[in-house]
Amino acid sequence: MPDCLTGQDLSCIRGERLVFSGLSFRLDAGGALVLRGPNGSGKSSLLRLVAGLARPAAGAVAWNGRDIAADRAAHCARLAYVGHADAVKPALTVTENLAFWAGLRGDSGDVAHALARLGLDRHAQVAGRFLSSGERRRLALAQLGACRARLWLLDEPAVGLDRAAQAILEDMIAAHRREGGMVALSTHTEIALGEADSLDLAAFTVARPALEAEDA
């Protein structure tokens, strides 16, 4: 049976505020889900719910119909999460940074290959503190190549990337999907994904008159 990830009737509360409610989605093997919506509509929060970092206030995220909270370790083993922060240690070299994350997951196969893929092989021995913000972003995305995760959760992956790096990212996502992997990502810019489901979080956002008045 092909794998599938579903969210059923999800609600999310951040602070004291209900960010979204009644949100459902389905992501099949080889599928991509693009999260859209204005700032504060809960794109990052949804990705963190799907990752299992946060728990939904209502509803459940399920893998093949089984709640991900039931077996956290298995869910962690199948997902790769790239958040806003790049998790790059300034004191470690590029290779050491990536080798650590790959080693912690237990599949330290293709560190050199993953770096080459994102054009970081020239900087393999450079300390993280000397990387530009775009290069740090590339290094964060290199994790995707260094581990064999089925489900990629990418929070604004294209921020800070130049055109060439974005093309590499699009290639990586396409190759990942051809092998039956899944991608859920949030973005404000256009990322070419081919066939992808789009989820506009504004539709599930609970009305916030005060904030909307400020925006206008």
Add this chain to the structure above:
Amino acid sequence: MPGFRHMLLRDLRLACRQGVDAFMAVAFFIVAGALFPLGVGPEPGVLARIAGGVIWVNALLAVLLSLDRLFQQDYEDGSLDLLVLSPAPLEVTVIAKTAAHWLTTGLPLIAASPLLAVLLNLPAAAYPVLLAAMAIGTPSLSLIGAVGAALSLGARRGGVLMSLLVLPLYIPILIFGVAAVDAAAMGLSARPHLLLLGAILAAALPLAPWAAAAALRQATE
């Protein structure tokens, strides 16, 4: 446990590259201890009387100073999210990080304690017991400190909050650590006090990583 080894090696490597951080705790330990002969006066009997207590209080404060190193940077640069999401159990990751913290803070403090003992005129008979008590007591300081460091993540003025959380929990270690040194200085057996320090360590070893891991999950939510 590949996760344990990777985590331990990374934190040790980071501590070596940022050597100043680890050095600070030991430097504080010695400098603050050296203030006591100046403040209390050079009367050898008085110094010998207070030596055990001064060494232990300074060790407590030195460990406290270094605790923010444990999780704060990982929390700020997003590494903590990935650590929580790694398939390795978070408790094991916490034990590895705490072990790295002890190796770079507790161990140097043990090595520096004879120097402070000389400055404070500790009776020679108490030196082995001082080292033994520090060796058993400082791992507990790191373990209990990890809980405080994890709980205060994300709080404003987290450092002050951490002190308030952790220092009361350090009191038993202080009491039995000083009691062991004083007993040895007076020619009594330090064994019961060392055993009690060992009991604290035996309790902290399973409980503290579990509590710290729960606090880290809370912090990343």
